[in-house]
Amino acid sequence: xxxxxxxxxxxxxxxxxxxxxxxxxxGALIPNEADLAAEFGVARATVNRALRTLAEAGLLDxxxxxxxxxxxxxxxxxxxxxxxxxxxxxxxxxxxxxRRLARTEALPPDDIATAMQTGDTPLLHIRAxxxxxxxxxxxxxxxxxxxxxxxxRDEPFTRISANEWLLAHAPYTHGExxxxxxNARAPEAAELGxxxxxxxxxxxxxxxxxxxxxxxxxxxxxxxxRMRTGL
Amino acid sequence: xxxxxxxxxxxxxxxxxxxxxxxxxxGALIPNEADLAAEFGVARATVNRALRTLAEAGLLDxxxxxxxxxxxxxxxxxxxxxxxxxxxxxxxxxxxxxRRLARTEALPPDDIATAMQTGDTPLLHIRAxxxxxxxxxxxxxxxxxxxxxxxxRDEPFTRISANEWLLAHAPYTHGExxxxxxNARAPEAAELGxxxxxxxxxxxxxxxxxxxxxxxxxxxxxxxxRMRTGL
DNA sequence: ACTCATATTATGTGCAGACATAATAACGGG
DNA sequence: CCCGTTATTATGTCTGCACATAATATGAGT
Numbered sequence: 001x002x003x004x005x006x007x008x009x010x011x012x013x014x015x016x017x018x019x020x021x022x023x024x025x026x027g028a029l030i031p032n033e034a035d036l037a038a039e040f041g042v043a044r045a046t047v048n049r050a051l052r053t054l055a056e057a058g059l060l061d062x063x064x065x066x067x068x069x070x071x072x073x074x075x076x077x078x079x080x081x082x083x084x085x086x087x088x089x090x091x092x093x094x095x096x097x098x099r100r101l102a103r104t105e106a107l108p109p110d111d112i113a114t115a116m117q118t119g120d121t122p123l124l125h126i127r128a129x130x131x132x133x134x135x136x137x138x139x140x141x142x143x144x145x146x147x148x149x150x151x152x153r154d155e156p157f158t159r160i161s162a163n164e165w166l167l168a169h170a171p172y173t174h175g176e177x178x179x180x181x182x183n184a185r186a187p188e189a190a191e192l193g194x195x196x197x198x199x200x201x202x203x204x205x206x207x208x209x210x211x212x213x214x215x216x217x218x219x220x221x222x223x224x225x226r227m228r229t230g231l
Numbered sequence: 232x233x234x235x236x237x238x239x240x241x242x243x244x245x246x247x248x249x250x251x252x253x254x255x256x257x258g259a260l261i262p263n264e265a266d267l268a269a270e271f272g273v274a275r276a277t278v279n280r281a282l283r284t285l286a287e288a289g290l291l292d293x294x295x296x297x298x299x300x301x302x303x304x305x306x307x308x309x310x311x312x313x314x315x316x317x318x319x320x321x322x323x324x325x326x327x328x329x330r331r332l333a334r335t336e337a338l339p340p341d342d343i344a345t346a347m348q349t350g351d352t353p354l355l356h357i358r359a360x361x362x363x364x365x366x367x368x369x370x371x372x373x374x375x376x377x378x379x380x381x382x383x384r385d386e387p388f389t390r391i392s393a394n395e396w397l398l399a400h401a402p403y404t405h406g407e408x409x410x411x412x413x414n415a416r417a418p419e420a421a422e423l424g425x426x427x428x429x430x431x432x433x434x435x436x437x438x439x440x441x442x443x444x445x446x447x448x449x450x451x452x453x454x455x456x457r458m459r460t461g462l
Numbered sequence: 463a464c465t466c467a468t469a470t471t472a473t474g475t476g477c478a479g480a481c482a483t484a485a486t487a488a489c490g491g492g
Numbered sequence: 493c494c495c496g497t498t499a500t501t502a503t504g505t506c507t508g509c510a511c512a513t514a515a516t517a518t519g520a521g522t
Contacts, residue, residue, distance in 0.1 A: 175462035181412035231406035
């Protein structure tokens with residue numbers, strides 16, 4: 001017998017080891033919390049914490065009464081941290097720069113109006129460039145609902161980006177985020193300083209305050225951008 | 232006084248409400264666990280669970296002795312579920328199809344060899360197409376280290392994709408995942424049935440078994456693919 | 463003033479016991 | 493044999509208490 005397991009991390013590691021070693025193969029039902037607690041000589045709450053964490057990571061499936069089993073198809077869960085663009089640039093050791101390109105109040109295109117459920121009210125439209133050193137880093141194309149965030153009407157967004165201003169002034173209750181790839185059209189190519197047709201990584205986000213949409217933004221990253229995380 | 236808070240979810244909601252209502256503005260130090268527990272009439276462990284969950288979500292910053300404060304720049308954490316391609320297709324209500332395009336044992340290009348740290352040993356190379364209905368859904372380009380997964384040498388991968396086979400036969404301890412965009416070169420365009428130069432969304436993954444690399448894969452999604460999640 | 467040891471404090475985690483809840487299994491009546 | 497009710501079981505969570513740990517604040521000694 002090796003040294004005893006004392007912490008929930010210890011229990012988690014041991015369970016992970018057994019899964020990995022195929023002691024408990026994919027799909028297998030593992031002992032219940034009380035039994036494991038007895039085996040490891042810890043409280044049930046400790047085992048619970050360990051198994052719950054593994055379940056959140058997608059390695060286990062748990063159901064009341066049915067018990068805990070090893071996930072058949074462990075869906076990899078990638079947690080991406082999406083910081084403010086300024087911090088993202090600074091984390092790469094580059095100097096951050098910002099340039100507002102346009103600020104208008106206009107009727108958004110149909111797809112935006114539909115997504116934001118704003119009907120045919122005009123919205124605030126901001127287009128801005130984020131720089132890393134001298135090179136364009138990302139292009140921000142944003143629509144803001146001034147009906148919800150009235151203060152945005154008084155903000156020029158020349159020195160502070162909408163990206164950061166909204167974080168400080170418009171908390172959201174929930175949102176949706178999407179990732180895709182698109183070919184650069186002429187305006188994006190000109191603004192990002194790349195060839196027309198270049199493949200751009202796009203992040204789009206729609207945020208809500210309860211039932212009302214606050215803002216919808218698309219971030220076009222300069223060619224070659226890669227977003228990464230551990231598993 | 233409204234109804235009492237009983238559960239950790241209840242505490243979490245109330246804390247979230249106070250942050251959102253600016254009772255506790257960004258950067259503010261909030262009361263300690265013991266005080267909150269007394270205020271809400273619950274045990275400290277309950278408050279701890281609530282605050283810990285909010286901290287994991289990026290809404291709070293916690294440090295021992297220093298206390299808990301509202302995050303200044305709430306880094307949005309997007310958790311992406313990356314299921315097996317077959318399930319991804321089936322979840323869209325389409326019929327899944329699979330076609331192996333190539334299977335060779337060869338020396339990988341330099342960047343792959345470097346990433347996998349396999350020196351100049353030959354690796355198993357699989358290229359396969361995943362279909363949704365009749366349309367190409369994604370192209371899989373995979374390198375497998377047979378030094379770690381010897382059984383892969385005996386598997387033709389004609390009926391079952393490497394994507395699924397590895398999940399069942401090669402558990403990993405950790406990995407890295409990346410997202411980017413790239414222009415389709417001639418082979419990808421031909422295999423995916425799209426124009427050369429189309430912007431493709433690419434997911435790449437490198438998995439390890441302790442210190443040894445198992446496999447590195449790139450998934451090229453057909454044009455227009457969008458990966459989405461809530462916030 | 464400055465330095466280093468010591469006290470204090472907030473979070474992190476463990477334990478034992480209890481009850482809640484969801485889902486399955488067992489059972490009994492028709 | 494089918495169907496609805498009831499018992500059983502494993503997880504989910506709460507409580508109250510204890511001690512561990514990390515980080516800051518304090519203060520003694522030079």
